[in-house]
Amino acid sequence: MLDAFEANGLKENIIVLFLSLSDHGENLGSHGLTLAVQNTHGGGRTLETQSVVLPYLQATEIARIGADTLGADEFLHLQWPDIEKEYVGENTCFSKHDKACDLPSAMIKQNWVKQGDAVALELSTDVPVSIVSADLDGDLVFSDSGFLLLPDAPKTLLNDGQPSTDQPAYIQCLNNTRHE
Numbered sequence: 001m002l003d004a005f006e007a008n009g010l011k012e013n014i015i016v017l018f019l020s021l022s023d024h025g026e027n028l029g030s031h032g033l034t035l036a037v038q039n040t041h042g043g044g045r046t047l048e049t050q051s052v053v054l055p056y057l058q059a060t061e062i063a064r065i066g067a068d069t070l071g072a073d074e075f076l077h078l079q080w081p082d083i084e085k086e087y088v089g090e091n092t093c094f095s096k097h098d099k100a101c102d103l104p105s106a107m108i109k110q111n112w113v114k115q116g117d118a119v120a121l122e123l124s125t126d127v128p129v130s131i132v133s134a135d136l137d138g139d140l141v142f143s144d145s146g147f148l149l150l151p152d153a154p155k156t157l158l159n160d161g162q163p164s165t166d167q168p169a170y171i172q173c174l175n176n177t178r179h180e
Helices: 002-007
Strands: 014-019 030-039 044-053 060-066 074-081 087-094 106-115 118-125 129-135 147-149 155-157 170-172
Touching: 030 060, 044 060, 087 147, 106 129, 118 129, 118 147
Parallel strands: none
Antiparallel strands: 014 060, 030 044, 030 074, 074 087, 106 118, 118 155, 129 147, 129 170
16 A cells, blocks of 8 residues: 555655545535544454544545554554434555454354344454455345454344345354364
8 A cells, every 4th residue: 555655656654544425415524533543353442433524425534544654464444424423434544455464263153143033153263354245145235344353342133035044144254263
């Protein structure tokens, strides 16, 4: 990533983060932004929390982060709550390609939970897990895939069917996984 910035004339060893919105309409308004540094082996720290106004279809600078802010096993994690603090989205930014990172083996636990009339899959982990997706023999489509799963931040995946609550899902991710 830093090579790409230097090739485009940013030689001050600064990472510039931009966000461009194209599908939320002109009245998106203010969002929160939490910018955190996460370690691939677990743990992290918050760099800043701010409120940002995100104009429609316009790239907007949201932060400048010195490259020396990230250690060898660290990456940026941005969380976007709306004005009521509800989840809108998140982004990750590795200082090198995530496949080149030394990601530790992860213990991913899964639990079926009731949500109204539906059953959802809750995932949790002991270390950050990159590019997570879940499958249930192709019979079920989950609400999210390709996401980052962090320790102490379980992720609940809604589905379009009614799976048996004792049927384990097949979990794919960039990390190697281990089982209890």
